[in-house]
Amino acid sequence: MRNVAIVGYGHTKFGVRNEVNLAELAYEAIREALEKAGLEPKDVEHVVVSNVGGWSSEPLPAVVVAEYAGLSGKPLHRVEAACASGSSALASAYEAVASGMADIALAVGVEKMNESPTPNVVELIGRAGNYFWEFQNFGLTFPGYYALYATAYMNKYGATEEDFCRVAVKNHYYASMNPKAQFPRKIDLETCMSSRYIAWPIKLYDSSPITDGAAAVVLASEEVAKKLTDSPVWIHSIGMASGTANLSRRDDFTGLMAAQLAARAAYKVAGLEAENTARYFDVAEVHDCFTIAEVMAYEDLGFVKRGEGYKLVREGQTYIGGLIPVNLSGGLKAKGHPLGATGISMAVELTKQLLHEVEPGRQATINKGMAVAHNVGGTGHYAYVTVLGLEKPRGR
Amino acid sequence: MRNVAIVGYGHTKFGVRNEVNLAELAYEAIREALEKAGLEPKDVEHVVVSNVGGWSSEPLPAVVVAEYAGLSGKPLHRVEAACASGSSALASAYEAVASGMADIALAVGVEKMNESPTPNVVELIGRAGNYFWEFQNFGLTFPGYYALYATAYMNKYGATEEDFCRVAVKNHYYASMNPKAQFPRKIDLETCMSSRYIAWPIKLYDSSPITDGAAAVVLASEEVAKKLTDSPVWIHSIGMASGTANLSRRDDFTGLMAAQLAARAAYKVAGLEAENTARYFDVAEVHDCFTIAEVMAYEDLGFVKRGEGYKLVREGQTYIGGLIPVNLSGGLKAKGHPLGATGISMAVELTKQLLHEVEPGRQATINKGMAVAHNVGGTGHYAYVTVLGLEKPRGR
Numbered sequence: 001m002r003n004v005a006i007v008g009y010g011h012t013k014f015g016v017r018n019e020v021n022l023a024e025l026a027y028e029a030i031r032e033a034l035e036k037a038g039l040e041p042k043d044v045e046h047v048v049v050s051n052v053g054g055w056s057s058e059p060l061p062a063v064v065v066a067e068y069a070g071l072s073g074k075p076l077h078r079v080e081a082a083c084a085s086g087s088s089a090l091a092s093a094y095e096a097v098a099s100g101m102a103d104i105a106l107a108v109g110v111e112k113m114n115e116s117p118t119p120n121v122v123e124l125i126g127r128a129g130n131y132f133w134e135f136q137n138f139g140l141t142f143p144g145y146y147a148l149y150a151t152a153y154m155n156k157y158g159a160t161e162e163d164f165c166r167v168a169v170k171n172h173y174y175a176s177m178n179p180k181a182q183f184p185r186k187i188d189l190e191t192c193m194s195s196r197y198i199a200w201p202i203k204l205y206d207s208s209p210i211t212d213g214a215a216a217v218v219l220a221s222e223e224v225a226k227k228l229t230d231s232p233v234w235i236h237s238i239g240m241a242s243g244t245a246n247l248s249r250r251d252d253f254t255g256l257m258a259a260q261l262a263a264r265a266a267y268k269v270a271g272l273e274a275e276n277t278a279r280y281f282d283v284a285e286v287h288d289c290f291t292i293a294e295v296m297a298y299e300d301l302g303f304v305k306r307g308e309g310y311k312l313v314r315e316g317q318t319y320i321g322g323l324i325p326v327n328l329s330g331g332l333k334a335k336g337h338p339l340g341a342t343g344i345s346m347a348v349e350l351t352k353q354l355l356h357e358v359e360p361g362r363q364a365t366i367n368k369g370m371a372v373a374h375n376v377g378g379t380g381h382y383a384y385v386t387v388l389g390l391e392k393p394r395g396r
Numbered sequence: 397m398r399n400v401a402i403v404g405y406g407h408t409k410f411g412v413r414n415e416v417n418l419a420e421l422a423y424e425a426i427r428e429a430l431e432k433a434g435l436e437p438k439d440v441e442h443v444v445v446s447n448v449g450g451w452s453s454e455p456l457p458a459v460v461v462a463e464y465a466g467l468s469g470k471p472l473h474r475v476e477a478a479c480a481s482g483s484s485a486l487a488s489a490y491e492a493v494a495s496g497m498a499d500i501a502l503a504v505g506v507e508k509m510n511e512s513p514t515p516n517v518v519e520l521i522g523r524a525g526n527y528f529w530e531f532q533n534f535g536l537t538f539p540g541y542y543a544l545y546a547t548a549y550m551n552k553y554g555a556t557e558e559d560f561c562r563v564a565v566k567n568h569y570y571a572s573m574n575p576k577a578q579f580p581r582k583i584d585l586e587t588c589m590s591s592r593y594i595a596w597p598i599k600l601y602d603s604s605p606i607t608d609g610a611a612a613v614v615l616a617s618e619e620v621a622k623k624l625t626d627s628p629v630w631i632h633s634i635g636m637a638s639g640t641a642n643l644s645r646r647d648d649f650t651g652l653m654a655a656q657l658a659a660r661a662a663y664k665v666a667g668l669e670a671e672n673t674a675r676y677f678d679v680a681e682v683h684d685c686f687t688i689a690e691v692m693a694y695e696d697l698g699f700v701k702r703g704e705g706y707k708l709v710r711e712g713q714t715y716i717g718g719l720i721p722v723n724l725s726g727g728l729k730a731k732g733h734p735l736g737a738t739g740i741s742m743a744v745e746l747t748k749q750l751l752h753e754v755e756p757g758r759q760a761t762i763n764k765g766m767a768v769a770h771n772v773g774g775t776g777h778y779a780y781v782t783v784l785g786l787e788k789p790r791g792r
Contacts, residue, residue, distance in 0.1 A: 064641055073657060079473050079476075243468060
């Protein structure tokens with residue numbers, strides 16, 4: 001298995017991006033990523049596009065994205081793993097380089113969710129739970145799904161609505177320093193606590209927004225990476241897993257089995273133990289589609305033991321200076337969550353964190369030189385855990 | 397790059413499959429592929445699902461397909477490359493094994509196109525041309541696109557409507573011996589020539605049908621393949637390319653640039669010259685979504701020089717015993733074309749051909765031990781060319 005490095009990265013402003021079409025939006029991120037890598041479109045040997053789609057009438061998004069960016073002719077496909085599609089694209093591009101199929105691969109994630117008629121977008125996402133049973137029969141949409149997790153977690157471990165709102169406060173705090181964030185502004189606990197219920201105990205401010213955005217990374221083999229940059233960020237591992245589409249078949253509603261499996265797989269390949277894992281990382285990006293999801297992520301990633309995740313945020317341990325800073329980008333909650341772009345956005349953010357390139361105030365202290373991303377699709381249908389590091393992976 | 401072999405393969409009956417749902421249909425192929433490999437679902441380490449979708453309300457097809465087959469928990473994603481999605485899944489699973497991410501990977505392609513209301517299915521496919529320009533403004537659907545190619549080809553090289561119909565006659569002839577084919581019956585030239593025009597010069601019998609079906613392959617690393625089977629079929633190379641979505645930007649309408657690029661890439665890795673390539677292969681499966689497409693494929697694959705493809709079929713050179721037998725499965729034309737399954741169906745067919753496992757009458761003579769598949773997405777938006785062989789790839 002060849003070593004693979006991130007050598008270029010680009011990220012658009014997230015938010016409502018009605019002024020650009022899908023291909024233009026993707027190109028903003030592609031151009032930045034190629035410039036960062038010192039490459040031109042002709043140098044790219046393999047292209048993977050992640051886009052969930054269904055919002056517009058363009059059924060072959062990868063083709064229009066690649067063509068607009070001057071990448072027509074290249075090996076190309078689209079990948080989809082629901083809200084983890086971006087990580088799936090990263091993994092697919094990683095495999096292309098790791099296998100030797102390509103020396104330089106581009107992964108770009110893009111989504112224009114605001115193209116969908118607003119009243120329908122939650123319905124469209126809801127279909128990604130379990131359509132024919134849970135959605136059609138019981139009307140479950142995503143706030144409802146995560147409300148089930150939140151109530152189970154509160155009942156079992158004694159977390160409160162305030163604890164979940166503390167996640168929102170933290171992520172908005174860091175988003176306020178991230179000009180690419182959809183909501184770059186602070187909120188206080190009261191704002192979150194007094195916001196209207198979407199599905200009890202989940203309130204408006206516990207929920208990630210509907211977002212347009214794109215992110216891109218350029219991956220290179222070790223040999224090529226050395227020529228392109230003095231500061232590669234290495235992919236140490238990508239753990240992947242899937243989960244049942246039926247809530248009734250899940251053993252536990254206080255964590256996501258797929259995320260636990262993906263974390264275990266990622267740590268194994270990276271040579272890390274699976275417990276007490278906060279010690280390994282300077283910073284993490286996790287999938288906070290709802291605030292409860294961030295709390296579960298702390299545990300599914302092994303930062304703390306089961307049932308102790310909410311204490312991390314209650315004690316401020318996931319702020320800079322704490323046990324492990326999480327979602328210094330603002331997270332899905334405040335940076336925004338353009339489905340196909342989110343996983344790649346995490347990789348871009350962590351790369352910049354490791355290289356000390358983010359805005360003052362939200363830059364983590366980097367001394368361990370490693371970071372972890374956690375990206376979930378559906379309600380745990382898919383999970384990807386990616387370990388990045390400044391040092392080259394050992395023992396390959 | 398590790399060597400990768402096909403060690404299991406399964407294929408459903410193609411046709412109108414209203415009696416099963418998507419997951420059940422996929423499982424028919426998965427079960428057969430796993431049984432052939434002597435494996436159980438638990439042994440599979442990586443799953444890729446190809447499904448274009450849009451026909452039904454189930455938006456996460458990979459999840460339901462994997463779960464029904466007992467593969468929940470595994471690394472999983474869906475890939476899409478329009479009508480070449482199946483080859484994209486094969487390539488993705490190949491990269492997972494070649495890179496060392498997995499030792500055993502399953503690629504399954506499935507499509508239930510008859511779930512779509514019949515009057516809309518051609519419209520839905522038409523969107524996969526170039527939606528916002530060609531489809532919306534000019535109303536081009538796929539028969540129209542390929543009619544442009546057919547007229548250009550006829551004008552430039554002197555092919556006739558009869559020549560195209562000869563492709564249909566050949567493919568129906570071989571389909572008549574393939575119990576998995578949607579239309580397992582012979583037709584004569586007159587039947588095709590007198591069928592109604594869909595888009596001049598393309599007639600009903602020049603066109604592939606709307607199909608439900610699934611196909612699956614199990615891939616394994618060399619070490620694992622040796623333990624599982626005495627008759628692995630090796631993947632020598634997969635060439636991939638994309639093409640412009642705008643017909644107005646194509647230089648030539650008598651061939652598909654993406655297919656030419658993909659063929660060149662595949663031959664280079666396999667160590668084959670790019671010209672006069674029929675000499676290398678015992679049998680080929682090509683993307684005959686319309687009969688003109690098969691003729692262009694002969695040339696894009698380098699079997700003969702440009703402008704001479706129609707002579708191959710006119711002279712019967714793509715029947716068994718000719719220069720190179722093509723589409724002994726019946727092809728998309730008569731076997732059927734369930735978009736996400738087609739590329740994998742080609743791999744299954746060629747594996748069985750190489751292993752002498754197809755029905756009498758449509759079994760190619762195998763003495764070179766190599767075969768080639770050609771799978772196109774859109775109107776040349778995507779192309780994959782796969783070279784398979786009984787001998788292990790050399791020089792890796």
